Amino acid sequence: MKPFGRLAYTTARRIGTCKRNVTTSRHFSVESNVQTNIESGTLYEMDLTVAKQLNMKTHLPSQLAKQMDTLGEIVTLVREPTAEVASCMRVVDKHLPNLRLVLWGAFGTGKTVTLNQAVHHAYKNNWAIVNLRSAMELTRRVKEIEMSSFVAGRINDPSNAVAILQNFKQQNQHVWKTLTDLLTEKDYEWSKSERTLKEKPITEIVEMGISAPFLASDCVGAIFRELRRHAKNDKLKVLVAIDDANSLWGKTLVKRADRTYAPPSDLTLVVHFRRMIANDWTNGCVLMVADKKEVADARDELEVSRHTPLELFGEEGFEFIEPFVPIETSNYTESEADTIYNYYVSKNWLASKSGKHSFLPQYILNLPIFLARSEEGRKQLMYLSAFNPYYYERLCAFN
Amino acid sequence: MHRLSHISTRSRSTLADKLRSAVGGSDYGKSKQALAAGSIAAKDENGEDFRELYVMPKRKLRGQIQLEQNTGRAEIKTRSRFDLMDRLAERPPRSEEMDPEKHKWSDVWPAARTFAASVVPLPVRMGSRPNVEKRAPFKKEGNLELVKIPNFLHLTPVAIKQHCDAIKKFCTPFPPELIATPSLAATCLPISVQYSTYIHQGTNIRDIRSRVVTMIVDVESLKLTENAQEKFIRLAGKRYNKESKKLTIITDRCHTRKQNLDYAHYLLTVLYHEANKVEQWAELKERSDNLQVEFEGSETKTKLVDLIEKAKTAGLKPDESSITEFGEMWKSYRNSEETVDKTREYGRQMKKLLGISGNN
Numbered sequence: 001m002k003p004f005g006r007l008a009y010t011t012a013r014r015i016g017t018c019k020r021n022v023t024t025s026r027h028f029s030v031e032s033n034v035q036t037n038i039e040s041g042t043l044y045e046m047d048l049t050v051a052k053q054l055n056m057k058t059h060l061p062s063q064l065a066k067q068m069d070t071l072g073e074i075v076t077l078v079r080e081p082t083a084e085v086a087s088c089m090r091v092v093d094k095h096l097p098n099l100r101l102v103l104w105g106a107f108g109t110g111k112t113v114t115l116n117q118a119v120h121h122a123y124k125n126n127w128a129i130v131n132l133r134s135a136m137e138l139t140r141r142v143k144e145i146e147m148s149s150f151v152a153g154r155i156n157d158p159s160n161a162v163a164i165l166q167n168f169k170q171q172n173q174h175v176w177k178t179l180t181d182l183l184t185e186k187d188y189e190w191s192k193s194e195r196t197l198k199e200k201p202i203t204e205i206v207e208m209g210i211s212a213p214f215l216a217s218d219c220v221g222a223i224f225r226e227l228r229r230h231a232k233n234d235k236l237k238v239l240v241a242i243d244d245a246n247s248l249w250g251k252t253l254v255k256r257a258d259r260t261y262a263p264p265s266d267l268t269l270v271v272h273f274r275r276m277i278a279n280d281w282t283n284g285c286v287l288m289v290a291d292k293k294e295v296a297d298a299r300d301e302l303e304v305s306r307h308t309p310l311e312l313f314g315e316e317g318f319e320f321i322e323p324f325v326p327i328e329t330s331n332y333t334e335s336e337a338d339t340i341y342n343y344y345v346s347k348n349w350l351a352s353k354s355g356k357h358s359f360l361p362q363y364i365l366n367l368p369i370f371l372a373r374s375e376e377g378r379k380q381l382m383y384l385s386a387f388n389p390y391y392y393e394r395l396c397a398f399n
Numbered sequence: 400m401h402r403l404s405h406i407s408t409r410s411r412s413t414l415a416d417k418l419r420s421a422v423g424g425s426d427y428g429k430s431k432q433a434l435a436a437g438s439i440a441a442k443d444e445n446g447e448d449f450r451e452l453y454v455m456p457k458r459k460l461r462g463q464i465q466l467e468q469n470t471g472r473a474e475i476k477t478r479s480r481f482d483l484m485d486r487l488a489e490r491p492p493r494s495e496e497m498d499p500e501k502h503k504w505s506d507v508w509p510a511a512r513t514f515a516a517s518v519v520p521l522p523v524r525m526g527s528r529p530n531v532e533k534r535a536p537f538k539k540e541g542n543l544e545l546v547k548i549p550n551f552l553h554l555t556p557v558a559i560k561q562h563c564d565a566i567k568k569f570c571t572p573f574p575p576e577l578i579a580t581p582s583l584a585a586t587c588l589p590i591s592v593q594y595s596t597y598i599h600q601g602t603n604i605r606d607i608r609s610r611v612v613t614m615i616v617d618v619e620s621l622k623l624t625e626n627a628q629e630k631f632i633r634l635a636g637k638r639y640n641k642e643s644k645k646l647t648i649i650t651d652r653c654h655t656r657k658q659n660l661d662y663a664h665y666l667l668t669v670l671y672h673e674a675n676k677v678e679q680w681a682e683l684k685e686r687s688d689n690l691q692v693e694f695e696g697s698e699t700k701t702k703l704v705d706l707i708e709k710a711k712t713a714g715l716k717p718d719e720s721s722i723t724e725f726g727e728m729w730k731s732y733r734n735s736e737e738t739v740d741k742t743r744e745y746g747r748q749m750k751k752l753l754g755i756s757g758n759n
Contacts, residue, residue: 088755096713097706104742279706308742310732322699323706325755326746328739 038078038086038121041336043343046074046120054119054171059133059243061112063393071347076113077340081105081329085118088325089125089285094234098284100277100321102245102309105329108390111289114329115241118287119171122239128179128227129171130240130276132164135247136294138269142254149191150218154268155254161216161269165209168223175236179203182230188222190215202226217268224272228281238284240276245288246309248274249317250295277321288321331387340389341378344396350377372396492517505558512553514545519552589620592663594656611651614663618644623674626681629690631674646670692733694726707752716754725752 046056051074057065060074068074081103088099103111122129132138138160148154172179180201188196188205194215196204202223209219231238242248248270254262264270277286290312295305305311309326310318332340344350350372364370371377385392441449459467467473480486490496497507499520507518516539525544526537539545577584593613597606618639623631632639639646648666650659686696694700703725707717725748732741 091713091715091755093713095709096715097709279702282709306737308737308739310737310742319698323703323749323753325749325753326742328743328746 038083040078040080040083041339042078043075043339044078044117046076048073050120050123053173054116054123054129054131055167056116059112059116059119059131061390063390063397064113067393067397071349075343076117077336078117079110079114079329079336081110081114081327082117082121084327085114085287086121088327089118089121089239092237092283092285094232094283097279097282098231098238098240098286100279100286100288100324102288102290102313102321102324102326103329104290104307104309104312104326106307106331106388107292108388109329109331110389111291111329112243113389114327115243115287115289119239119241122237122241122285123171123174125237126175126178127237127239128175128231130168130224130227130238131171132242132273133167134244135242135270135273136244136250138267138273139247139250139252139254139264142252142267145254146214146217148217148268151268153266154271155256155262155266156214156217156268157254158213158216161220162210162213164220164269165206165216165223169203169206169210176203178236182226182235184226185229190218196222202230217272220269221272221275224276228276228284231283232281234283236283240273240284240286242273242277242287243289244291244294245277245321246290246312246314246317247294248277249314249320274320288324332389332392333387334382337382337385337387337392338378340392341381345373350396352377494518494520504555505553505561508552510553511551514539514548514550514552516540516542516545585617586620589617590667591615592660594660610654610656610659611649612656612659612663614648614650614660614667616646616648616667618646621671623671626677627674630676630681631670632690634670634673692730694730699729700726703752710753718751718754721748721752724748 051057051068056074057068060068064076085101085103088101092099103114105111119129119131138157141160142157143159144157146156146158148156169176180203182202183199184196184202184205185198187198190196190208190212194208194212196208205219205223205226209216209223227236227238230236248264250264252261252264252267254267256262256266265274277288279286290307290309292305292307292312295312297303309324313321341350352370353373360370372381381392381395385395443449464473468475493507494517497520519539521539523539523545524536525539525542525548528534528536537544577587591614593615594611595609597609599606618628618631621628621631632641635646638648646667648663650663650666653659653662686693700722703722707719707722710717728744728748732745735741
């Protein structure tokens with residue numbers, strides 16, 4: 001596939017130019033109220049402004065984000081796990097300890113996409129959203145560290161903390177008004193000069209963290225604490241969506257003064273997120289993704305790690321997140337693959353009718369991309385991707 | 400001796416004697432003259448003896464005799480061989496003499512022995528010839544190859560049957576209950592011992608591998624208490640198979656099988672008594688030291704009970720009765736290899752427990 005990539009790309013550009021202005025009929029609808037209408041097997045379009053607010057471009061898998069750029073819209077397939085997550089979110093109640101859901105499944109089956117759909121679902125229902133793009137960033141992509149002044153031995157991570165706060169602010173613009181109405185429980189004394197007084201809006205904590213990176217890690221803890229408290233008091237509902245959540249119990253690349261690697265429990269942000277996962281608060285939902293990338297080693301050719309929760313979270317993490325509801329993401333069914341196929345066809349993303357372009361040799365013309373719109377191409381796409389959503393998308397794309 | 404005889408010959412015909420007879424004249428050659436006169440008495444007119452001309456010997460020549468015999472003019476004399484009496488004194492080989500049908504072979508060849516061509520009445524041949532179509536392999540007489548290889552001529556079916564019949568009176572019948580229900584063997588005969596005997600071509604009948612003894616013990620039948628059994632399993636290490644609950648002891652450090660068997664029994668005894676001992680430090684054992692993760696008393700169970708309690712107030716319909724079922728599933732999930740199916744089952748039971756149905 002790869003050597004022909006550029007060739008195929010140029011070819012398709014040529015073919016595509018003459019067909020660009022074909023209007024397509026949409027066989028899906030933009031739903032305003034998702035609460036009642038999560039139906040698996042349907043295509044679902046996210047509003048672009050909403051997608052921008054929810055920062056989908058960075059949170060979605062990069063290939064899907066690129067497709068979003070190209071097609072100018074975000075259309076995802078609502079599948080069984082999304083419906084399951086939505087039904088679990090519906091039972092969230094002020095008396096019920098936060099519900100913990102773990103998305104697990106093989107590579108490319110849509111864990112991250114499901115997570116982002118759930119985030120959007122929370123947005124639709126006016127929940128507060130705490131979304132972490134990847135917990136691995138807190139443990140392995142730590143640019144600068146500071147020793148915590150709040151708890152001895154803890155390691156602060158200002159850059160990630162600021163990023164978390166900024167993301168929080170951006171993603172919660174729809175409930176920002178509500179958040180400003182919520183008041184702090186106590187005086188927070190960040191440093192000698194900086195403090196947030198009691199009975200002030202909790203959004204001040206966020207602003208404080210963003211403006212002063214050296215306080216950001218503590219601000220993250222404080223805003224989480226306030227969110228939990230207000231959720232308990234039924235002021236709002238909170239969705240905590242953490243991608244690669246098993247990395248919170250994985251290995252870190254943060255070095256301490258004695259040059260040993262710090263355990264994840266020493267990282268302030270990891271501790272804050274773990275507290276968010278703990279079910280000592282109510283009226284919330286914690287959605288986690290168990291991802292293999294924490295344990296899989298690309299250089300290890302002999303071992304294949306499992307993608308099941310106990311294996312990925314480890315005993316410690318597993319006991320921490322229990323009791324939780326595991327939700328499996330799986331490969332496409334034939335009808336799901338057809339839905340996506342029809343969508344790509346309607347968008348002219350799959351353009352070629354049959355291999356009848358005289359300037360290319362026949363063996364290239366037999367590639368699925370050159371007969372994509374024919375019946376044979378449809379079948380080839382299914383079987384070449386083995387119904388794996390990631391590979392299906394890769395086969396349909398040029399790059 | 401030779402030298403002496405030479406001297407004596409010389410003394411008998413000395414030169415002096417010859418000279419003497421030459422001087423005397425008449426005496427010389429008297430004996431020769433007498434010999435010549437004896438054969439043909441005729442003398443010629445000069446009185447000189449008739450000297451016969453030698454043409455051929457006076458006896459019949461070999462060719463003449465053969466010619467006469469072939470033409471029937473002379474009879475052929477048959478003569479017995481010179482070693483006739485020796486040959487008559489020697490017995491012919493038994494293999495030619497015996498009648499295999501009448502003679503009892505197990506009497507002829509009662510025990511293991513090397514091949515003897517004269518005894519075995521079989522026309523066996525052994526060896527390699529370049530062209531077997533022209534010339535058959537070497538016959539059994541004087542054939543060393545047949546002597547080198549082991550033979551089982553003493554183990555004919557008849558001989559074995561005879562042997563079995565002889566020792567039958569010492570045997571008791573195999574328990575018919577064990578034949579009827581093979582599962583009974585595990586409880587009635589908890590120890591099984593395995594060893595191998597090796598037979599091979601060679602000068603030495605011993606094989607170093609035959610000393611190895613494998614003893615398999617059913618640990619359940621030792622009737623250990625729970626603590627003792629755990630200690631037993633820890634002491635046994637990887638010799639204990641937790642699926643079949645059997646202990647396998649392999650001993651090979653002694654020279655003979657008997658010694659190794661004794662040693663295996665010794666090891667089992669020591670293991671048993673050591674497992675039954677309770678040391679002071681054994682009381683320091685914590686929950687995390689257990690061999691298996693238990694659901695009862697685990698943090699998960701307390702959290703789950705708490706969650707169910709709160710879920711009831713939240714308006715869900717949790718299924719409290721299925722917590723024991725969940726506990727069993729949880730225990731097997733935590734203590735065995737995690738599979739995709741097990742995780743699905745975990746999710747199913749958890750949803751059932753919390754009263755969340757997948758499609759509401």
